[in-house]
Amino acid sequence: MFNDKERFKASFLQRLEQSSGVSFENSTKRDHYQALGMMVREHVSTNWIASNEESRKGEHKEVYYLSIEFLLGRLLVSSLINLGVKDMVQQGLEELGIDLRELEKEEADAGLGNGGLGRLAACFLDSMASLKLSGYGHGIRYKHGLFEQKIIDGYQVELPEQWLRNGNVWEVRKPDLAIEVPFWGDVQWIDKSGKLTYVHEHAETVLAVPFDMPVIGYDTDRVNTLRLWGAEPAKHFPPHKDFMQYKRDTEQISEYLYPNDTSNDGKILRLKQQYFLVRASLMSIIRDYKKNHDHLYHFNEYVAIHINDTHPALTIPELMRILIDEEGMRWEEAWSIVTNTISYTNHTILSEALEKWSVELFKPLFPRIFMIIEEINKRFCKELWEQYPGDWDRIEQMAIVAHGYVKMAHLSIVGSHSVNGVAKLHTEILKMREMKNFYGFYPDRFNNKTNGITHRRWLVQANPELNSAISNAIGPDWVYRTEELKKLSSYANDSSYQQQINEIKLKKKQELARIIHDRNNLKIDENSIFDVQIKRLHAYKRQLLNLLHIMYLYNQMKENSSYKPYPRTFIFGAKAAPGYDYAKKIIKLVHSVAKVVNNDPVTKDYIKVVFLENYNVSLAEKIIPATNVSEQISTASKEASGTGNMKFMMNGAITLGTQDGANVEIADLVGPENIFIFGLKADQVMQYEKHGGYHSHDYYHNDRRIKKVVDQLTSGFFRDSFYDFETISDSLLMENDQYFLLKDFHAYVKAQENVADAYSDRDRWLQMSIHNIAQSGFFSSDRTVSQYAKDIWNIQPQQ
Structure with a gap:
């Protein structure tokens, strides 16, 4: 349908009538956007299925990127650019009297992130697909995302953001792949064939339902997946709880990004969100893994899990729980797999912003997970004692559980094989100040990966005039290899080229x-x-x-x-x-x-x-x-x-x-x-x-x-x-x-x-x-992701 302009126009008009139930003359911009979005999703479905089938073979290592935020922005135009059909589509729509720029405005700007953390995650997904890396995002499908900001008399007022008001044309709901996530309850142990086994009982269970979105690579057949989890009531709700209250409590989990945590209820909700993401993602990853592997003893050879800041740090004790309680592994075997699977990016220099949670809230919410964290802490402190006998101050400062708090950054460092900062200065500050003790104990774990951005959105899409001026000067290869941009330096003193750049900037300022x-x-x-x-x-x-x-x-x-x-x-x-x-x-x-x-x-x-x-x-x-x-x-x-x-x-x-x-x-x-x-x-x-x-x-x-x-x-x-x-x-x-x-x-x-x-x-x-x-x-996310793939994840591009 995107092979040529005339075929596209005919397909578009047919799809428009089928999806909206009205003639072209009576259709709206919203109808046009929905029809085009469905066409794009249908067009990539063959490659999406092929990419997923290649992954399901289980022959290659894959990376799963867990992040509490994915700040995607609008996807229509970026998808057309990555497919290489934007100009043809734009011309075809113009001939039908439709302005693609106006159509783009019909798409909601998904506010599933707060700022740099979430936008980085979105750029990384784009780069993984464009570099043909088998990489998948896992996050939460917030119903409202970050608030909509209104300014009234100079004051900020927050309103719920309604990005799903008209649905989401890019997502596919997969209720048959839902995962149960337990909270509260208590832990019992049973003797199974002479082996102590722990069982989480009397839990309040919610359902994590996956919504999959395609991540389209630039000029490649690779289509990866962003899986966002939505919280829904489970079939069997707690008998001691009013159903409507249970339903409200459940849906709150994926209602808002960063609920206000000034109260204990808000803190508990944030903790629920974090475990909800982790539990659903890990169970889903392992379910797919087991389709090709009989056991998990080689799990880390085929799976890399990256936690984007400390919000998904519960991945560490949850994977330990699965390996010990469900797979029957010894602690040492399980710990080796966990630490060789998980890697962690630190985004925070401010010590007051480093995440920590009160044991008083944490323990009853995750009874088995807390037991595992306590054991991780005990074994870690024993290692510290052997390395630094008598240095109680150092051990106290480095402990994962101390003074009534669970320290998530400490857990993330101890439970992973790689800890990276996101700029050279940041990494040095982590090593020499904020995480100095940990760097002294784990010098080989710390490394730097300076952040990057996807130039395809932030230059090719956002500034097509500058994109053309660059490509006309140095050729189009820079879009594939951004280091080619260095050639532009030879034009810095060219008065004619300066004038081009000046005119483009003025045009953008006028807009x-x-x-x-x-x-x-x-x-x-x-x-x-x-x-x-x-x-x-x-x-x-x-x-x-x-x-x-x-x-x-x-x-x-x-x-x-x-x-x-x-x-x-x-x-x-x-x-x-x-x-x-x-x-x-x-x-x-x-x-x-x-x-x-x-x-x-x-x-x-x-x-x-x-x-x-x-x-x-x-x-x-x-x-x-x-x-x-x-x-x-x-x-x-x-x-x-x-x-x-x-x-x-x-x-x-x-x-x-x-x-x-x-x-x-x-x-x-x-x-x-x-x-x-x-x-x-x-x-x-x-x-x-x-x-x-x-x-x-x-x-x-x-x-x-x-x-x-x-x-x-x-x-x-x-x-x-x-x-x-x-x-x-x-x-x-x-x-x-x-x-x-x-x-x-x-x-x-x-x-x-x-x-x-x-x-x-x-x-x-x-x-x-x-x-x-x-x-x-240098600041392309392609460079950054390539470094992650080589130095941390140990994964190769797939053809």
């Missing part, structure tokens, strides 16, 4: 300006510098530093009538976690600053502040190609890697950032002349944190610029917010500015001045932009 006007009713200067910070709202990411600088620019213009900065449009996009009050206050501050600077006659032609609500993947695809300056200004040593920095770089934006995460590697590749680096280094931050010596009041009292902007937070300067920003002011002064904003303020202001100077020299700026694009190939 974004229209979106901003439609959404925010705000007209912006397309020739201004588009300075963008779009990422999860968190104190360490320092959106506040950006705002303090905007307030400083405003003050400068008000105080000095001759001061005219280069026109800037500051664009923000971010969601704050529902329970994160401080982050919500920052969102309110963005809007309060915008209200002042956008309406003041002195400043409105030079500074505009824009907040785009409900930031998601589809919106990012519009913002990133239009960006001039990429704000990556987290406190050095706090951001594990970042992936937004890579997407911006690939689209020709220049990074303004600290020496943090993957910024360090970007700077190494492009050179100091093609990036704006400022502020404290990671080791300086860590020295202050360890030894003290930083006093934010000194900067407040000795720099009038700082004093003025901080005072404005609470002086009534923002007339719509008399009391909203006391918390922010206190964080800077009373709490000694934990993330060193005031320390870095002067350096940031200077860096912003350097940005304006560079942008004023258009030739220089375009040279910088082209050099960034040319060096961005």
Whole structure:
């Protein structure tokens, strides 16, 4: 049906009438989207079946990627691109009077992730399929996913996200493959032929129903699977419980991504989600494995299981339970299989963010799993004692269960054969600080795998004009081997090519300006510098530093009538976690600053502040190609890697950032002349944190610029917010500015001045932009996944 345009058109019209039950003349955009989506899924079904059949033979090793988040974005256009039929389909639809871009808007933007963690997982799936690796994703089919963000009077309001309102054309429900998942209950032991066996009894059981989605590789027949589990009531519900209450409790498990865990009920729900994912995934993996293998003694030779952060860490004790309780293995045999099967990616530097759960909640919910974790901990502490006799402090710090808590990062390290960080700096910090004791005990387990992004979505799809300009200059092979992008450096000083890049950027800025006007009713200067910070709202990411600088620019213009900065449009996009009050206050501050600077006659032609609500993947695809300056200004040593920095770089934006995460590697590749680096280094931050010596009041009292902007937070300067920003002011002064904003303020202001100077020299700026694009190939997720496959998973591409 996709062989030629005329055949496609005929097939499309036939499918439209069959699926919608109406004539073409009476059909809607929704009907058109559904028909085209079903055609694509049907088209790939042959290869999808063939890929699954190849896997079922059990001849090759496969990887299963377990993640609590998969931030997919829309799939229609990316699928057409990967199949190589987008242009033909677009032309065919145009001849029928249908705009593919309008059709794309009918697809819900699945919010099954919060940010970088979930988007990384989605990029990895794309790369696995495109590299012909037998790799499968396992996650949760959240009914609502991340909340829909509304801004009312500058305040964030969370609404349920209804991505499944019109169904999901990409998924196939497979109730016959459902898995039972038990909670609560108690553990009994029985003597089976002289061997002690544990049995989990009186459990409250729910059903995990798989919904499979195809993962289409780029220009390959490989179609992998993303399996998302939905929670449904089991046939036999607990007799002691009201059925409607049981039904509500069950469906809650796959209702929302990251339920609020400020209460014990919320914590229990999060724990249920984690075990639900792990139990269903492992039972499904083992069920398939057993179709070709009589036993599990060689399980790790055919299966690699990767846990994306600690949320799926219960994979370790659950696999032990299966091997010991169900397969009858000895502990030592089972432990060898577990540790050689499982690998773990750490995404967290912040020690306070490392996951841990109260034994008081954990133990009754998972009685057998807790017993196994206790045994893992006992044996691990015994090993530590043998290595470090008498060093009780070290053993206490490294224990998996200690002081009434189960520490999931410790469990993940002890129960896996590989622990990787996601940027060189991040990995070094893990080894030398956060996980120093573990690195000393397991030096061979730690390795680095710098994050990557799929260039097929973030350049080929999001910026087709730039894609064409690159391919016309250096040929199309870069799409298969992104290291070929380096050839673009030879065009950096070519005035004709610079003009092409400039025209593409301007076109993208004009498109974004229209979106901003439609959404925010705000007209912006397309020739201004588009300075963008779009990422999860968190104190360490320092959106506040950006705002303090905007307030400083405003003050400068008000105080000095001759001061005219280069026109800037500051664009923000971010969601704050529902329970994160401080982050919500920052969102309110963005809007309060915008209200002042956008309406003041002195400043409105030079500074505009824009907040785009409900930031998601589809919106990012519009913002990133239009960006001039990429704000990556987290406190050095706090951001594990970042992936937004890579997407911006690939689209020709220049990074303004600290020496943090993957910024360090970007700077190494492009050179100091093609990036704006400022502020404290990671080791300086860590020295202050360890030894003290930083006093934010000194900067407040000795720099009038700082004093003025901080005072404005609470002086009534923002007339719509008399009391909203006391918390922010206190964080800077009373709490000694934990993330060193005031320390870095002067350096940031200077860096912003350097940005304006560079942008004023258009030739220089375009040279910088082209050099960034040319060096961005390293950050393809194809490179990252290839390294995982070779160094960690030990899997080979399949033909």
